[in-house]
Amino acid sequence: MSKNDYYEVLGVTKTTDPASIKSSYRKLAMKYHPDKNPGDKDAEKKFKEISEAYEVLSNPEKKEAYDTYGHDAFSQSGGPGFSEGFGGFGSFSDIFDDFFGDFGGRAAPKRDQRGQDLKYEIEIDLREAFTGIKKEINFDTLIRCDVCGGSGSERGSGMKDCGICGGSGRTRASQGFFTVERTCSSCGGAGQTITDPCSSCSGEGRRRKNRKLEVNIPAGVEDGSRIRLSGEGAVGQNGSSPGDLYLFVSMQEHPIFGRNGTEIFCNVPISIVDASLGGSVEVPTVSGGRVKVKVPAGSQHGDQFRLNGKGMPTLRSTSFGDMIISLIIEIPKNLSDNQKRLLKEFNDELSHNNSPESSGFFSKVKDFWDGLT
Ligand SMILES: [Zn+2]
Ligand SMILES: [Zn+2]
Numbered sequence: 144m145s146k147n148d149y150y151e152v153l154g155v156t157k158t159t160d161p162a163s164i165k166s167s168y169r170k171l172a173m174k175y176h177p178d179k180n181p182g183d184k185d186a187e188k189k190f191k192e193i194s195e196a197y198e199v200l201s202n203p204e205k206k207e208a209y210d211t212y213g214h215d216a217f218s219q220s221g222g223p224g225f226s227e228g229f230g231g232f233g234s235f236s237d238i239f240d241d242f243f244g245d246f247g248g249r250a251a252p253k254r255d256q257r258g259q260d261l262k263y264e265i266e267i268d269l270r271e272a273f274t275g276i277k278k279e280i281n282f283d284t285l286i287r288c289d290v291c292g293g294s295g296s297e298r299g300s301g302m303k304d305c306g307i308c309g310g311s312g313r314t315r316a317s318q319g320f321f322t323v324e325r326t327c328s329s330c331g332g333a334g335q336t337i338t339d340p341c342s343s344c345s346g347e348g349r350r351r352k353n354r355k356l357e358v359n360i361p362a363g364v365e366d367g368s369r370i371r372l373s374g375e376g377a378v379g380q381n382g383s384s385p386g387d388l389y390l391f392v393s394m395q396e397h398p399i400f401g402r403n404g405t406e407i408f409c410n411v412p413i414s415i416v417d418a419s420l421g422g423s424v425e426v427p428t429v430s431g432g433r434v435k436v437k438v439p440a441g442s443q444h445g446d447q448f449r450l451n452g453k454g455m456p457t458l459r460s461t462s463f464g465d466m467i468i469s470l471i472i473e474i475p476k477n478l479s480d481n482q483k484r485l486l487k488e489f490n491d492e493l494s495h496n497n498s499p500e501s502s503g504f505f506s507k508v509k510d511f512w513d514g515l516t
Pocket of ligand 1: 348
């Protein structure tokens with residue numbers, strides 16, 4: 144049986160962005176979902192086709208293989224990195240969970256009891272990113288109940304079948320024309336509840352707490368760096384293992400320095416006279432030091448100098464990037480009459496040789512105009 148083009152199936156093209164592919168898939172999957180079309184074989188077939196197309200087009204590697212080899216990429220022998228078994232009803236849980244919830248009558252995966260991951264946003268400045276820094280952070284989390292040790296039960300008490308779901312861990316309810324099965328909210332899907340819950344944590348095995356934690360921000364972090372602190376997230380229910388804490392680093396703008404990865408940029412203004420005669424400027428470095436930079440006579444606006452190793456440290460390494468200095472040549476403003484007179488006098492002394500760029504430009508302009516006639 145020949146297969147339809149995956150792009151046509153989803154009503155998208157090769158260049159459609161992933162978010163639009165996802166949204167197109169959602170719309171179609173909603174429309175053809177078997178629960179909305181009970182007994183309709185065509186809808187079921189269509190639904191499988193949509194799911195199969197999305198499975199491929201939502202995965203960059205599979206998409207690339209499909210773009211190159213078409214359906215042959217996934218023939219019997221299997222393409223690179225491709226696993227069998229899509230088209231069933233269990234293989235697209237990620238997207239389904241967020242729009243069908245527990246609909247669909249498929250068996251819900253056993254709820255992961257691991258505690259929640261937490262996100263903490265931390266803003267640091269360039270100097271802190273340069274040296275690395277220890278910071279104390281403060282956040283609300285869930286910690287193990289110390290009265291019951293996380294078990295949730297008052298000392299010595301046991302478990303009984305959940306009164307809401309009768310021990311199955313699932314509840315059913317009719318919604319419209321289909322039946323919805325959900326994880327029992329009372330027992331969290333476990334099917335069992337505690338006979339005598341801990342009075343301190345109401346049987347949760349954990350309690351809220353504002354926690355202080357000293358965190359290490361390594362030298363070289365960048366805007367958008369994410370640091371994972373394993374096991375520092377919220378504790379799970381009934382003493383199960385904690386999630387992770389993620390630090391999201393954002394950088395404050397620096398008034399003098401710009402940054403791109405390990406490179407530091409600095410614009411240094413110099414006068415038209417210094418640029419003409421040459422001289423030296425003292426520039427600050429991100430380490431807090433200063434460096435004298437020789438400016439050759441005849442330097443131009445935008446000329447750059449590279450200072451090796453004066454940039455940012457490389458994350459988890461001992462090497463440093465470079466610093467790039469760009470000259471900003473400042474044209475004098477608010478001239479006095481005498482200054483104007485001196486400049487005019489100076490101008491009278493100028494020859495073509497003093498401004499090769501302009502001379503070159505105007506001779507090219509002349510050639511251009513001559514060439515037009
Ligand atoms: Zn407790
Ligand atoms: Zn229950």
